[in-house]
Amino acid sequence: MRRGDMAARLRRDGGWWALLLPAFLLLSVFYITPILQVLAISFTEPEPGLGNYQRIATNLSVQRVIWTTLRICTITTALALMLGYGLAYAITLASEQARRWWLLCVLVPLWISVLVRAFAWVTLLRRQGLINQTLQGAGIIAEPLQLVWNEFGIIVGMVHYMVPYAVLPMLAAMREIEPRLLAAARGLGASRGQVFRQVFFPLSAPGLVAAGVLVFIFSLGFYITPAILGGGRTLMVAEWISLQILDLIRWGLGTMMATLLVVTILVTLAVFSRVVNMRRLFGGA
Amino acid sequence: MSATLGTGSLELRGLAKRYGEFVAVQGADLMIAAGSFLTLLGPSGSGKTTILMMIAGFTEPTAGRLLLGGGDITALPPEKRAFGMVFQGYALFPHMTVAENVAFPLRVRGIGRAARDTRVRATLDLVQLSGFADRRPAQLSGGQQQRVALARALVFDPALLLLDEPLSALDKKLRAELQEELRALHRRVGRTFINVTHDQEEALSLSDEVAVLNHGRIVQKGAPAMLYEHPRTRFVAGFLGKSNFLHGVVQGDGTVQCGPWRLHHAAPPAPGTAVLLSLRPEKIALGQAGDNAIEGRVLSSAYLGAGHAVVLDTPIGPIRVHQPAWRAAVDPAIGTTISMAWAADAATIVEDDDAPG
Ligand SMILES: Nc1ncnc2c1ncn2[C@@H]1O[C@H](COP(=O)(O)OP(=O)(O)OP(=O)(O)O)[C@@H](O)[C@H]1O
Numbered sequence: 071m072r073r074g075d076m077a078a079r080l081r082r083d084g085g086w087w088a089l090l091l092p093a094f095l096l097l098s099v100f101y102i103t104p105i106l107q108v109l110a111i112s113f114t115e116p117e118p119g120l121g122n123y124q125r126i127a128t129n130l131s132v133q134r135v136i137w138t139t140l141r142i143c144t145i146t147t148a149l150a151l152m153l154g155y156g157l158a159y160a161i162t163l164a165s166e167q168a169r170r171w172w173l174l175c176v177l178v179p180l181w182i183s184v185l186v187r188a189f190a191w192v193t194l195l196r197r198q199g200l201i202n203q204t205l206q207g208a209g210i211i212a213e214p215l216q217l218v219w220n221e222f223g224i225i226v227g228m229v230h231y232m233v234p235y236a237v238l239p240m241l242a243a244m245r246e247i248e249p250r251l252l253a254a255a256r257g258l259g260a261s262r263g264q265v266f267r268q269v270f271f272p273l274s275a276p277g278l279v280a281a282g283v284l285v286f287i288f289s290l291g292f293y294i295t296p297a298i299l300g301g302g303r304t305l306m307v308a309e310w311i312s313l314q315i316l317d318l319i320r321w322g323l324g325t326m327m328a329t330l331l332v333v334t335i336l337v338t339l340a341v342f343s344r345v346v347n348m349r350r351l352f353g354g355a
Numbered sequence: 356m357s358a359t360l361g362t363g364s365l366e367l368r369g370l371a372k373r374y375g376e377f378v379a380v381q382g383a384d385l386m387i388a389a390g391s392f393l394t395l396l397g398p399s400g401s402g403k404t405t406i407l408m409m410i411a412g413f414t415e416p417t418a419g420r421l422l423l424g425g426g427d428i429t430a431l432p433p434e435k436r437a438f439g440m441v442f443q444g445y446a447l448f449p450h451m452t453v454a455e456n457v458a459f460p461l462r463v464r465g466i467g468r469a470a471r472d473t474r475v476r477a478t479l480d481l482v483q484l485s486g487f488a489d490r491r492p493a494q495l496s497g498g499q500q501q502r503v504a505l506a507r508a509l510v511f512d513p514a515l516l517l518l519d520e521p522l523s524a525l526d527k528k529l530r531a532e533l534q535e536e537l538r539a540l541h542r543r544v545g546r547t548f549i550n551v552t553h554d555q556e557e558a559l560s561l562s563d564e565v566a567v568l569n570h571g572r573i574v575q576k577g578a579p580a581m582l583y584e585h586p587r588t589r590f591v592a593g594f595l596g597k598s599n600f601l602h603g604v605v606q607g608d609g610t611v612q613c614g615p616w617r618l619h620h621a622a623p624p625a626p627g628t629a630v631l632l633s634l635r636p637e638k639i640a641l642g643q644a645g646d647n648a649i650e651g652r653v654l655s656s657a658y659l660g661a662g663h664a665v666v667l668d669t670p671i672g673p674i675r676v677h678q679p680a681w682r683a684a685v686d687p688a689i690g691t692t693i694s695m696a697w698a699a700d701a702a703t704i705v706e707d708d709d710a711p712g
């Protein structure tokens with residue numbers, strides 16, 4: 071149905087679409103072309119061919135950074151979805167007034183610089199940080215825990231950053247669920263738990279998938295948070311690419327990984343655009 | 356499998372609902388016999404859905420009690436009452452097929468797959484939807500969706516079936532068809548049906564008993580013919596069909612002085628009483644003799660196939676008459692003055708509750 075609408079609108083507004091042409095040309099010349107040129111370096115440096123790509127199979131450092139990135143992104147996505155689902159559920163059930171406050175609390179972190187947030191986590195998590203001191207003071211631990219400069223720290227920071235992005239698509243999906251359906255399910259004999267499992271959850275699933283894709287794709291390219299909270303010991307692709315290009319001047323290897331990243335993102339999007347409605351995911355009506 | 360609760364009669368005792376200052380339902384008293392078909396009839400906002408939701412357990416009453424088979428169920432949550440319910444707009448689960456929708460009440464009761472399938476198939480047969488088991492609600496017509504909602508409400512054999520305007524979203528022809536089916540279904544399953552509607556024809560044709568609501572109050576209840584023939588108030592007479600209303604005063608000889616006329620009435624109250632007569636348009640005969648005969652000038656006349664709907668101008672205002680077209684005694688041409696008559700027992704004295712329908 072949506073697709074039909076689109077086609078009809080395209081036909082009707084054909085003239086207006088032409089107005090987008092200059093912007094499209096500008097974008098191609100100044101944005102898409104340079105990116106493609108940079109990515110093309112992966113096939114030419116240090117010598118022409120697929121040499122850089124063979125390293126995916128042979129080079130341990132390349133493999134390790136790919137696995138670390140995938141692992142961290144998967145865990146981050148899972149945690150952000152769990153926290154986000156709970157939040158979105160609470161917001162959906164809240165009264166109109168409470169909902170506004172909840173939303174504000176979810177959105178405020180988005181307006182604080184990612185740098186500030188990462189350093190805030192460092193102060194909280196480091197050896198003499200608030201958390202370790204509290205735990206030691208309470209006598210729960212004898213030695214400070216290693217909470218930062220490792221995967222744990224990265225994941226904490228990334229989950230914190232991602233939760234709002236997980237909440238918003240899920241909230242949109244949940245708010246579209248008709249309350250009458252839930253009442254109907256109860257009237258037909260379902261307990262609260264059954265209503266949730268058999269009606270609410272399946273109906274909110276498209277939002278969950280959408281949020282998952284969004285968060286996963288976002289986390290793949292994360293740079294600042296892992297760089298600060300990982301302390302250079304745990305590398306994710308973005309930091310690794312910057313290391314290759316800026317410090318080691320290995321343009322070919324760095325751009326190979328960048329190409330891999332772009333391809334992974336495009337493939338993920340292509341796969342999931344068949345599962346969920348992309349227009350809804352990115353805010354379309 | 357039987358319902359969780361007894362299958363006795365349902366009783367509403369002084370059931371009331373207030374939203375802040377606003378009284379949505381005031382002191383509803385009703386006794387609904389097991390196996391009967393009751394309709395709650397009233398205009399929009401009269402509190403029909405609210406009463407139904409209190410029976411179902413979704414809305415908590417501010418006062419009053421609800422008894423089923425003599426046991427108090429006022430405090431029971433909806434899933435414990437286990438009444439079948441067809442919601443206004445059906446509320447089918449969009450992510451489930453027709454069969455899954457119908458199986459839902461059985462699944463949440465932990466009934467095994469085999470028993471479930473048999474029961475679902477039998478119920479889909481009952482509502483004539485056997486071929487649609489694997490479709491989704493979005494792929495069904497309005498009438499088919501309505502039947503799925505019915506099947507889903509009936510599949511677990513509830514003691515009571517609650518229907519909130521089950522036919523209002525359908526076109527007129529389909530509505531008439533499904534009214535038939537609903538009636539047949541009620542006879543076949545032998546359960547108590549409580550139906551909500553604002554369509555007076557549906558109420559009259561379907562129900563054993565009708566309760567007429569206005570402004571959150573049950574104005575009158577009774578069998579359809581009783582309500583139609585003996586409306587207690589002006590509102591009931593006007594809401595159930597059409598009626599002419601004549602103001603008059605009872606005279607010493609038992610006639611009713613109404614404008615320039617002395618009308619005969621079968622059971623007049625004491626002389627001196629001011630009365631309001633409700634006179635159905637089809638009980639007035641044009642161009643014939645009767646206990647009460649008056650004249651009027653034809654203001655408008657509409658041919659409806661089966662009859663004429665005529666409005667006549669008289670000294671006490673316009674009077675509506677319905678007259679069969681077949682072998683009519685007079686031709687109600689506009690502008691002509693013709694006589695009309697009705698029997699002494701044709702009009703009913705009603706209370707004037709100041710709410711013309
Ligand atoms: N949650 C609520 N809060 C405040 N007022 C309400 C609420 N629910 C219903 N009402 C009011 O109670 C009155 C009765 O509502 P109800 O839904 O029972 O009407 P109804 O007879 O079913 O009407 P309709 O034929 O339009 O469905 C209405 O005036 C409505 O505005």
Ligand SMILES: [Mg+2]
Pocket residue numbers: 403404405443519
């Ligand atoms: Mg209603």
